Amino acid sequence: MIENGSIIAARPYPSPSNVVKLTEITYQSGEYRVKGLLAQPTKEGDYDGLIYLRGGLQHVGMVRAARIAQFAQQGFIVFAPYYRGNRGGQGRDEFAGDDRYDALYAVDVLKQYYKGDRIHVYGFSRGGMMAQWLGIMRQDVTSVVTWAGVSDVMYMYYERLDMRRTLKRIIGGTPEKYTERYYARTPLMQLHRLQAPLLIIHGEQDAHVDVEHAYFLQSCAQTLGKDVTLWLFEYEMHHFKPIVNIDTVRALCTWMKAQ
Numbered sequence: 001m002i003e004n005g006s007i008i009a010a011r012p013y014p015s016p017s018n019v020v021k022l023t024e025i026t027y028q029s030g031e032y033r034v035k036g037l038l039a040q041p042t043k044e045g046d047y048d049g050l051i052y053l054r055g056g057l058q059h060v061g062m063v064r065a066a067r068i069a070q071f072a073q074q075g076f077i078v079f080a081p082y083y084r085g086n087r088g089g090q091g092r093d094e095f096a097g098d099d100r101y102d103a104l105y106a107v108d109v110l111k112q113y114y115k116g117d118r119i120h121v122y123g124f125s126r127g128g129m130m131a132q133w134l135g136i137m138r139q140d141v142t143s144v145v146t147w148a149g150v151s152d153v154m155y156m157y158y159e160r161l162d163m164r165r166t167l168k169r170i171i172g173g174t175p176e177k178y179t180e181r182y183y184a185r186t187p188l189m190q191l192h193r194l195q196a197p198l199l200i201i202h203g204e205q206d207a208h209v210d211v212e213h214a215y216f217l218q219s220c221a222q223t224l225g226k227d228v229t230l231w232l233f234e235y236e237m238h239h240f241k242p243i244v245n246i247d248t249v250r251a252l253c254t255w256m257k258a259q
Contacts, residue, residue, distance in 0.1 A: 002028045004101070005108025013037060013065065020069040025079070026089075027109045029102045034089035036081035036106060037063050038113060039072035048142070048257060049114035051106050051134065052080035055125025055148075057093055057166070062086065071122070074253040079110040095170050096129050096153070096185045103134045107141070118142045120256045121196075125209055125238070126150055132187035132217070135194045143259040144194070145252050147201040148209050148238050151217040154182040159210050188220050197227040197259050199252060203236030229255070 002008070006028045013022040023038040041047060050071055054063045063080045071078050083099045084091030093099060107119060121144045123131030128149015135144035150156055154175045157167050168174055175182045183189050198221055202214035214230060221228035231251075236244060 004028055004030065005105040005111075007109060007112060008033055010038075015039075015069060016066045017069045017073065019043065020072045022065055022069070025109060027105065029084065029091075029105045030098065032084050032090040034081060034084045034091065034102050035087055036079055036102075036109065037065065037068060038109075039065075039068040039076075039078040039080075040113065041072050041075070041077070045075070047075055047077050047114070047116075049110050049116060049119040050076040050078045050256075051103065051110060051119065051121045051131075051141075052078050053103055053121065053123035053127035053130040053134070054080060054082070055123075055127045057095055057126065059086070070249060071253065074250065075257070076120070076253070077110065077114040079106055079113070081106040093170075095126065095167070096133060096150075097170070100130060100133045100137065103130050104137050107134070107138060120259075121145065122252070122256075123147070123149055128209075129153070129185075129187055132191070132194070132198075135196050135198070136187060136190045137193075139195055141196050143197045143199065143256050145199045145201065145256065146217070147248075147252070148203065148206055149200070149213060149217070150209055151186070151188055151213040151220075153185040154179070155212065155216070156209070157182065159212075160208075188216060191217075191220050191226070192224050194221075194224075194226060198229070199255055200228065200230045201233075201248065201252065202231075203233045203238065203240060205235060205237045208238040 128146030
């Protein structure tokens with residue numbers, strides 16, 4: 001039996017930056033072999049580790065080399081799982097079902113390249129939900145950042161009419177009939193287990209993941225006495241304007257390094 005987090009294969013991957021080395025990695029997650037992308041600064045330095053959790057579903061919102069290279073250039077060794085069922089990985093993308101373990105074991109992959117003890121977790125959109133879960137499931141992470149992140153799957157079902165069919169197919173029914181299945185995917189239900197500081201970033205004009213998700217998460221974290229920070233952007237949507245995006249990435253990287 002191959003241990004979870006074991007690296008099955010690694011191959012060079014084209015990098016958009018001459019100061020960042022990229023490697024595509026196949027690793028074991030449960031019964032599946034899944035894939036992810038590793039970004040390492042080429043210059044020797046004292047870097048932190050970062051798990052980057054992508055948004056979207058299946059091929060939509062796939063990990064982009066330029067994006068994780070952007071984080072590597074901010075001083076991180078980054079590993080970004082594709083999640084099961086994507087880009088040749090085995091299994092099926094489950095939208096924060098058992099694919100949460102792909103994120104869980106991604107930490108073990110990262111630890112084979114990053115030997116320090118400061119591992120941060122960053123997630124965007126659906127990845128924000130995955131980031132919350134990773135902070136809940138592992139106690140060896142330094143900080144958690146969720147940007148435009150989902151925090152309540154049932155609320156998402158009701159707010160996103162265009163995603164209802166997809167959610168019913170993946171989860172196996174409606175919230176009315178299978179409430180427990182939606183709760184099982186909702187990190188708010190287990191947030192009491194989170195120990196790492198939490199940063200929530202959200203645009204108030206977000207039409208894909210309503211800003212209410214940020215308010216739900218902040219309120220729950222505060223009620224539980226967690227270390228939580230909320231950054232709201234009044235005029236930003238799901239994807240921030242390029243200049244605001246760049247500045248926000250720099251700011252959140254500074255925040256992570258200060259934890």
